[in-house]
Amino acid sequence: MFETASDTFAYVAQVAWRRRFLAIIPILLLPPLALVAAAIAPARYEARMTLLVQEPSKLNPILNDIAVNPNLKERMSALIALAHSEVVLGKVLEDLHRVTPETPPKQRDDLVKALSEAVTIQLVGSDIIEMRVRSMDPNSPAQTLQALSRRFVERLVSPERTAVQDSERFLKDQMSERRRALDGAEKALLDFRTANADKLPALYNSTVQRLATLEQQLQSKEMDLSIAGATMEELRKRLASTNPLIGRIEENIVQASAELASLRARYTDEHSLVQAAEWRLQRLEEERRHLLNDSHAISTTDLDRLWNIAAGVGTAPAGDQRGNDSDRNATPLLVSQLQRLQEQQSKRTAIESEVDQLRKVIAVLQRDIAEFGPIDQQQQQLERQVSFARDNYESLAKRYEMARVTGALGVFEAPERVKVLETPSDPASKVTPGYALYVLAGIISGFAVGGALAAASELLDTRLRRPADFARILGVPVIARVPRISPQEAQPRPYAA
Incomplete structure (x- = not known):
């Protein structure tokens, strides 16, 4: 559209000068509005908590062969989804006495949804879990985060405990069945040897x-x-x-x-x-x-x-x-x-x-x-x-003993498996942006809105202002250009005698 960058810059300067009033008005209006918004905006508070989940191999390398690996990286997505579900958050609300069995389902669902939006959980590195809770009340995030951490750790460790307990029960039942089969086989062999005592190989x-x-x-x-x-x-x-x-x-x-x-x-x-x-x-x-x-x-x-x-x-x-x-x-x-x-x-x-x-x-x-x-x-x-x-x-007996030892090891290591690195502060820290940030956002928004208005006004203006516009519309090149003539120059001059 423009042959050189200087032409482009000159055109932008012309547009800014022509639309100077339309661009300055948002710049002057938005910062004060941002101050007003900062004054009337509600304050928000956030509590933060970090947990360290140690792997058995790092906690006790000697017993690594009988420990159950938590597979935190592979399970983290499922754990986060479970933490945002009604299964966990419903228990958290009951622990906080915000819901009761008589609470209507609609109200319960709304509370669970609001709490799910306020909760943020992410894995930092390979074994650190960061949990955040935002709220309008400076005292409630810490309590909510404590209840949520207990339920989350319970869900984090429960699959291992449940798997070990189920394995013990299954192996015990199978051992009883195999023991009966072994007794029957030994009895059959003993009866056969007794009946053929003089004919044995x-x-x-x-x-x-x-x-x-x-x-x-x-x-x-x-x-x-x-x-x-x-x-x-x-x-x-x-x-x-x-x-x-x-x-x-x-x-x-x-x-x-x-x-x-x-x-x-x-x-x-x-x-x-x-x-x-x-x-x-x-x-x-x-x-x-x-x-x-x-x-x-x-x-x-x-x-x-x-x-x-x-x-x-x-x-x-x-x-x-x-x-x-x-x-x-x-x-x-x-x-x-x-x-x-x-x-x-x-x-x-x-x-x-x-x-x-x-x-x-x-x-x-x-x-x-x-x-x-x-x-x-x-x-x-x-x-x-x-x-x-x-x-x-x-x-099966060896596996059963291994399962029992694994279960005992899990109970023994439970206090050391999950450690709280950072407890939530009470009251929670304020996370609402300050006045300077609002003013800076107003100024930036003013420039952005002013520039957008100026550009929109220029694009919607159909008047021809440059020779290139005439050549583009009429399809013929500009041969000559008549300069602007002032009224004084337009009056006829007297001829000299």
């Missing part, structure tokens, strides 16, 4: 070793049984070869041989007596051979018969002297063989009983070893349940 190695030992004993007993059986069969065969009939035939053979030798000494071989003796000897030898070839295993009946024969020989009648003599020679041999056979049979029966018992025990152990797998699997499952229940219970 802990006895597996000893059971296997016992089975191996018993199998070795069984093999040894079976060998002893086979030896006893062979010995008994041998005794039976020997007893069969010592048949009393064969013994008597041999005695007759001896007698026949003696008679034959005596006859040969007296007679020739062709003698009838010699031939009769030879025939009798041959017949006895054939009979003996036949009995030896037809000998068989002696049965129980044969043994009983032999025992009767052995017992009857000693009690034969005295008239048969010859029979007694021959039986006395056979009886000791028969009785001793029968005794040995009876002893061997008893030994074999005892070994057979031991073998049967060992086989039964081995069968039971083999069945127990076969059942070790499912029992071991079931026991491991029960042990896992007990271990899981015990781990849960111990973990």
Whole structure:
């Protein structure tokens, strides 16, 4: 609009001179009005209070791991909003006895709103809270600020205390439930071990070793049984070869041989007596051979018969002297063989009983070893349940003890957590601006209003005052400019003669 700054300054000076009266009037009027406003304005008072909220790590670094961090920076916005709400300010008004339960809700809401507008809370730095309350009464801000600080600190600390208390109750309930589960799992494991006391996996190695030992004993007993059986069969065969009939035939053979030798000494071989003796000897030898070839295993009946024969020989009648003599020679041999056979049979029966018992025990152990797998699997499952229940219970117990210690630490540190750095002054200090400030504001406002009026008047004036305005409106450049002509200069001049 202007080509140079000097043109702009010259134009502003022209406007100020043309509108000098319109600009001076606000400058002259507003300062006195400001003095009047300062005189009639109501006085306002403000109370200020600062609180120091220390973090547990700074208060007690040693117990930092169990302390609850207040997180003041993150919670400050929510705490300020809560402090301006009816929840806190309503309690403050009740503490100050400004409202009662009979107070109408509308009046209560108005008082809460007015108090919320008068309260200012801000965080200074990282752990200092500044609280301000303004009022028309110099005595009320201090009381209001004291009540507000108590409610604010209560809200500041209560989440930590409530969280710790809720944690203790929750952990205690969970511990009771986990304790019941642990007792049930331990009882199930105990009942299982009691029911399978002889089949537990802990006895597996000893059971296997016992089975191996018993199998070795069984093999040894079976060998002893086979030896006893062979010995008994041998005794039976020997007893069969010592048949009393064969013994008597041999005695007759001896007698026949003696008679034959005596006859040969007296007679020739062709003698009838010699031939009769030879025939009798041959017949006895054939009979003996036949009995030896037809000998068989002696049965129980044969043994009983032999025992009767052995017992009857000693009690034969005295008239048969010859029979007694021959039986006395056979009886000791028969009785001793029968005794040995009876002893061997008893030994074999005892070994057979031991073998049967060992086989039964081995069968039971083999069945127990076969059942070790499912029992071991079931026991491991029960042990896992007990271990899981015990781990849960111990973990909850540790957390519960930690929560109790944390709660006790919070109670112990409560007096030191929040400290009052600056108490509110009573009466409160006046914050209403002084007369000089009002006058200065009036002067500044006068200049601002005067300048605004002058500028508005100049902008609303449609008269053309500069050549540039003519050129802008008419669209043609200014060729010549006619200066202002005074009335004296406008009168015609007389021509000289």
